[in-house]
Amino acid sequence: MLQTVDVGQRSLASYQGVAPDLILDELRTAAEGLRGLRVLHLNATPYGGGVSELLRSAVPLLNDLGLVADWQIISGDAEFFDVTKKIHNGLQGAAVELTEAEKARYEQTAKANAAALTSEYDVVFVHDPQPAAILPFHGKGNARWVWRCHIDTGQPNPGVWEFCKAYLSEYDAAVFTLAEFVPPDFPVGRTEIMPPAIDPLSPKNMELADRTARQVLDWIGINLNRPLMTQVSRFDHWKDPLGVIAAYKLVKEEIHHLQLALVGSMALDDPEGWDIYREVKEAANSDPLIDVFTNLTGVGNIEVNAFQRLSDVVVQKSIREGFGLVVSESLWKGTPVVAGRAGGIPLQMSDGVGGILVESVEECASAILALLKDADYAKELGRRGKERVREHFLLPRLLLNEVSLVRDLVEGMPRRIAAGIEEHRDPVCGMAIADPETATRIDHDGDTILFCSDTCRTRFVLAPDRYRYA
Numbered sequence: 372m373l374q375t376v377d378v379g380q381r382s383l384a385s386y387q388g389v390a391p392d393l394i395l396d397e398l399r400t401a402a403e404g405l406r407g408l409r410v411l412h413l414n415a416t417p418y419g420g421g422v423s424e425l426l427r428s429a430v431p432l433l434n435d436l437g438l439v440a441d442w443q444i445i446s447g448d449a450e451f452f453d454v455t456k457k458i459h460n461g462l463q464g465a466a467v468e469l470t471e472a473e474k475a476r477y478e479q480t481a482k483a484n485a486a487a488l489t490s491e492y493d494v495v496f497v498h499d500p501q502p503a504a505i506l507p508f509h510g511k512g513n514a515r516w517v518w519r520c521h522i523d524t525g526q527p528n529p530g531v532w533e534f535c536k537a538y539l540s541e542y543d544a545a546v547f548t549l550a551e552f553v554p555p556d557f558p559v560g561r562t563e564i565m566p567p568a569i570d571p572l573s574p575k576n577m578e579l580a581d582r583t584a585r586q587v588l589d590w591i592g593i594n595l596n597r598p599l600m601t602q603v604s605r606f607d608h609w610k611d612p613l614g615v616i617a618a619y620k621l622v623k624e625e626i627h628h629l630q631l632a633l634v635g636s637m638a639l640d641d642p643e644g645w646d647i648y649r650e651v652k653e654a655a656n657s658d659p660l661i662d663v664f665t666n667l668t669g670v671g672n673i674e675v676n677a678f679q680r681l682s683d684v685v686v687q688k689s690i691r692e693g694f695g696l697v698v699s700e701s702l703w704k705g706t707p708v709v710a711g712r713a714g715g716i717p718l719q720m721s722d723g724v725g726g727i728l729v730e731s732v733e734e735c736a737s738a739i740l741a742l743l744k745d746a747d748y749a750k751e752l753g754r755r756g757k758e759r760v761r762e763h764f765l766l767p768r769l770l771l772n773e774v775s776l777v778r779d780l781v782e783g784m785p786r787r788i789a790a791g792i793e794e795h796r797d798p799v800c801g802m803a804i805a806d807p808e809t810a811t812r813i814d815h816d817g818d819t820i821l822f823c824s825d826t827c828r829t830r831f832v833l834a835p836d837r838y839r840y841a
């Protein structure tokens with residue numbers, strides 16, 4: 372069985388007054404009639420990076436809306452994740468070539484994970500290239516399959532793209548962050564564009580009293596009497612941490628007491644992280660005012676929240692970017708951002724709203740300097756950025772997009788309980804009932820419903836409406 376990631380319970384009602392009312396109302400309306408629909412989100416890592424960040428919040432809210440949503444992760448060894456990182460880089464345009472052995476490793480792991488996907492779902496969202504090949508090895512079954520691509524695949528490396536394309540053709544739909552990320556000759560008929568979003572109520576983004584935020588940063592050694600610039604991102608060349616250090620050094624020629632914090636997380640599916648971490652440490656070594664933190668040394672969501680809240684400027688000097696959730700995260704806290712003009716970043720901010728877009732180390736340095744020298748201008752950019760995030764980049768908007776797609780995809784599918792009775796399927800786990808004569812059963816609303824086990828029967832009895840959709 373694939374590993375299921377445990378997520379807590381969440382309530383959409385708690386977003387009232389935080390996210391726009393109209394979006395919350397539309398979301399509830401879109402989810403009507405989907406009660407009991409089983410949705411799986413499948414990705415490669417339970418922590419580190421934007422996808423896991425999103426799923427941790429989205430999956431419990433889908434459950435609150437009445438769907439039965441799970442989050443599962445594939446497993447693979449270090450060699451597999453080396454290959455998928457190469458694929459990730461290749462899909463973003465890097466000059467890499469997959470060897471036959473690497474292709475074989477990717478396929479073997481996909482086959483093993485496909486065999487381990489044993490529960491049944493009505494809709495399966497497969498995130499990014501790591502698990503993408505599961506579909507052809509698993510078969511569609513009765514589900515609708517969606518490939519959710521979070522990276523910029525607009526100009527992929529042709530060899531890597533040819534290899535990946537072959538695994539995608541059976542998907543019912545694909546979702547991209549921006550229209551320009553859809554690769555050439557894309558083999559899936561239906562493509563949707565859905566920018567990601569942040570959860571304003573998560574520990575990373577929730578309100579944090581100024582005093583508490585200060586205590587948190589003070590405790591890890593940040594001197595808040597000095598100006599502070601911060602970049603929060605995985606240690607990845609596309610995020611250009613060395614470029615951030617170079618820009619910082621230029622700004623420091625004028626603002627000598629400037630501090631730089633590089634906050635980076637290590638993800639399970641990102642083996643390059645350690646190499647880049649070492650490069651960053653080396654580049655930072657000579658300067659006592661540069662601090663490098665990681666999630667593995669105790670800098671977690673609350674610390675990131677405090678950094679994004681209290682920095683004078685947040686930097687995201689990406690060269691290539693999917694969306695760049697960190698930009699919306701920082702803007703949500705009213706902090707202005709200086710960021711690379713890459714991927715989904717310009718969608719979140721543009722000159723005059725949120726911060727300043729840059730394309731070189733020099734531009735980055737002069738933008739940081741401009742914000743540090745003019746606090747009123749910086750504050751106004753941050754204020755406008757926050758409003759933009761409220762309107763467009765909070766989680767309920769993304770859920771509305773996704774639930775609307777799910778609705779379209781399952782339109783015309785038979786009601787599962789009815790189908791369950793006919794085909795003798797357990798309505799809770801979806802499994803076929805091998806021996807209907809002896810199966811555990813109950814009478815419900817005039818129907819006899821069969822279950823694979825007492826556990827499923829109990830789950831049904833406790834919440835029958837949950838497993839029924841019209």
Ligand code: UDP
Nearest residue numbers: 420421424603604605634635636695696697
């Ligand atoms: N992140 C974190 N700690 C870190 C570095 C990053 O929690 O030390 C989070 C960050 O706050 C954001 C996500 O990881 O929520 C990164 O998402 P983004 O879309 O910016 O980039 P990705 O890593 O997906 O390319």
